[in-house]
Amino acid sequence: MLIGVGLLTGVTTVLFGFGGGFVAVPVVVWADAALGADVMRVATATSALVMVVNAGFATAVTPRRVLLSLRGSGMLLLLLATGASAGALATRLAPAALAHWAFVAYVALTIADLLLRPGFLRPSTHAGTASDAPRPLPSALGAPIGAVAAFLGVGGSVMTVPAMRRAGHTMSAATALANPLTLAIALPATAVSLCVAAVPAATQAQVRLVGLIDLRAAAALLLGALPVIAVLRRCPQRIPDRIHAWAYIGLLFKVTVAMLFPV
Template structure:
């Protein structure tokens, strides 16, 4: 039953990756955290469960983001002016965030995840420019803050929480005049530095003896959960591809916020 659940939510993560630019962290972290905490053999302690959930979701993100980026590149929805040097600064921030995450408790990670979600939802709802774009449809070029210190902040927070950074890059791109289809497509290649750097650090976090997790793990990454989630994600991305570009822009933005609210509620009730 656990594997069926992971396949289903892996599929959901694949769909949200394609349609909304997120799915690895915001879908996988709450589900995998719950599964690990309530395992058949007593489950993992809270600290270990949250670290494994974040690390494994970051690993799943590599596959999701890479496949979705390939699809977007073929469709011509990627704007190369935004990819570099922003992705480079995100990669630097990712290293800092992954290193910091290993030094805090699972409880702190969970609280940070919830607070981050709440702030993001409020920002999208109450600050102009997300639901209704403020521009005339012509995207504005990235500014210096967005490609420098802003990229480092995005990478650090995203890797620390295992969420890929899309929940920061999508609002950022949206307020620069991009449509939801463009913004969500761009979120995936910008999530790749987070996924690659974060996974490498979490895998090197320690051997099974050091982490106390046993066989089936590389550092904090649960290999079986990764494989099952990835299979589901591939199928979900295949299903979602037919809807890309067909959702009205403002409805797309509202559904994006609604999904964030559902994830926030799922974390609050655990």
């Protein structure tokens, strides 16, 4: 089952910029349900490792001309990493149920925002003209995006893709650029998760953890995802921009349902 879901994470990494977080968190919650209240901590930590590999691989095979859009974003990347470190620590210290319901609430609010506020489905600017060239993301957004993304285990793409979309990027460009931004968040979050002691319930539930990470679940997800990323990155995307945007919202809705009814 995890390998099969890994195939889906490969698709979401390429098409939506989700390095696996939004898909990985619900499925690890399901797979490690025996951990009880601590399962969300393990799911977010495992998701971070999956995103490091998926987002790193996707970034490596992204055309350099696309990545040049992030030129001059060094401060943004640094603040994303700083916020992610704080968010990963907060996951370990916060009440176990908080991250679960915060995940559901955040995705639900994001769906409402994308549907009701102009700029995502109906972008007000169009990339490609001199007057309406895409704008860079403000560096000040780095720390809050990194903290929330690491705390929820989502990688940041649910915040960076809409922000870049409203800054004038097409969906294909926004989702491609989400991967290097996700990598900046997932690397420190993974490092923190590896250094934190495993949850006590792991021994009783017979779930082998390294820090807070379920390496077996992560390996299965990556086994399915990496070949898909390699294949899809070689195929040019011909999805109409508006359909691409609606598909993004549809995926968020399905993830919300999966977290509300995990079994």
